[in-house]
Amino acid sequence: MTTPHPALRLAPEVAAALAAGAPVVALESTIISHGMPYPRNVEMAVEVEGIIRDGGATPATIAVLDGVPRIGLERDDLETLATHPDVAKVSLRDLPHVIARRGHGATTVASTMRLAALAGIPVFVTGGLGGVHRGAATTMDISADLTELGQTDVTVVSAGVKSILDIGLTLEVLETLGVPVVAFGADEFPSFYSRSSGHRAPLRVDSVGELAEMMRAKWSLGLRGGIAVANPVPAVDEIPAGEIDGLIQQALAESDERGIRGKDITPFLLGRIVELSGGRSLDTNIALVRHNARLGAALAVAYAAA
Numbered sequence: 001m002t003t004p005h006p007a008l009r010l011a012p013e014v015a016a017a018l019a020a021g022a023p024v025v026a027l028e029s030t031i032i033s034h035g036m037p038y039p040r041n042v043e044m045a046v047e048v049e050g051i052i053r054d055g056g057a058t059p060a061t062i063a064v065l066d067g068v069p070r071i072g073l074e075r076d077d078l079e080t081l082a083t084h085p086d087v088a089k090v091s092l093r094d095l096p097h098v099i100a101r102r103g104h105g106a107t108t109v110a111s112t113m114r115l116a117a118l119a120g121i122p123v124f125v126t127g128g129l130g131g132v133h134r135g136a137a138t139t140m141d142i143s144a145d146l147t148e149l150g151q152t153d154v155t156v157v158s159a160g161v162k163s164i165l166d167i168g169l170t171l172e173v174l175e176t177l178g179v180p181v182v183a184f185g186a187d188e189f190p191s192f193y194s195r196s197s198g199h200r201a202p203l204r205v206d207s208v209g210e211l212a213e214m215m216r217a218k219w220s221l222g223l224r225g226g227i228a229v230a231n232p233v234p235a236v237d238e239i240p241a242g243e244i245d246g247l248i249q250q251a252l253a254e255s256d257e258r259g260i261r262g263k264d265i266t267p268f269l270l271g272r273i274v275e276l277s278g279g280r281s282l283d284t285n286i287a288l289v290r291h292n293a294r295l296g297a298a299l300a301v302a303y304a305a306a
Contacts, residue, residue: 002120010119011072017058018120023300025052026116026124029063032078033087033106034267036282042082044286046075048293055297060121062112064090067102071119081106089263091144109156110148113226117152122215122303124154125296127289128162128192129228131170134252142173149226150177155215157296159288160190160197160230164248164269167197174228180214181228184295190232193284194241201230212302231295237287239280247276
């Protein structure tokens with residue numbers, strides 16, 4: 001068992017679960033502060049925590065509040081993340097700054113992975129992975145999520161790479177970094193809103209037990225880094241790729257016209273796609289997070305049972 005880093009503040013239920021070797025699932029907080037409108041963001045966060053509890057694991061939503069990295073939050077904390085005007089979007093590079101300024105920060109996939117690892121939590125559920133942005137050949141805009149997956153021992157359950165990104169190049173970078181990319185129950189790699197992407201999944205696994213065995217095999221061999229588990233959105237909830245692609249192209253063109261860059265581009269694109277889709281993309285986003293939470297809870301239970 002990993003001893004949690006002393007700089008972290010663990011919620012009592014999370015601390016008790018970790019001390020007992022019981023299953024815990026980490027959750028990010030950027031999806032609350034920068035991914036969905038209020039109050040659906042809080043409703044989603046509470047519901048997902050409930051799904052994980054129903055699955056036999058303890059949820060640990062991660063954020064920085066008043067400069068303190070927090071592992072597990074109360075309802076009031078979720079409300080703060082959802083409504084406070086000065087919650088920063090915090091990736092790895094931003095953690096020291098927001099902590100030193102005693103500010104509030106919502107953690108991305110990369111920073112959530114790192115804080116989860118420091119707490120001793122090996123399973124993390126999110127919506128979609130960051131990756132290589134379209135046009136990265138000139139902008140060099142590549143998410144820190146990828147490099148973190150290459151070096152931090154946490155398994156990340158997502159609905160694939162966000163479809164606003166260049167999925168093919170993202171898969172190439174993950175291969176270079178030695179990150180196992182596994183589609184759960186599918187041969188094709190999913191693309192967040194859609195079950196299809198046009199890219200074959202590098203690996204396929206059909207059972208939670210096999211995923212847990214992969215985790216044990218990887219880390220017991222001293223192979224550093226995470227595992228990316230792509231869990232396709234349920235068919236009933238997906239937006240077909242041919243339908244969503246046009247909306248993505250329109251949102252990308254608008255972001256380019258407005259000169260939106262860096263960490264601001266993903267929240268803008270996701271928010272604009274919600275508008276362009278008449279709210280349908282938000283419904284899909286919530287559905288896939290629920291779906292990922294069920295798989296993540298089952299995986300945490302299976303891994304803790306070893």
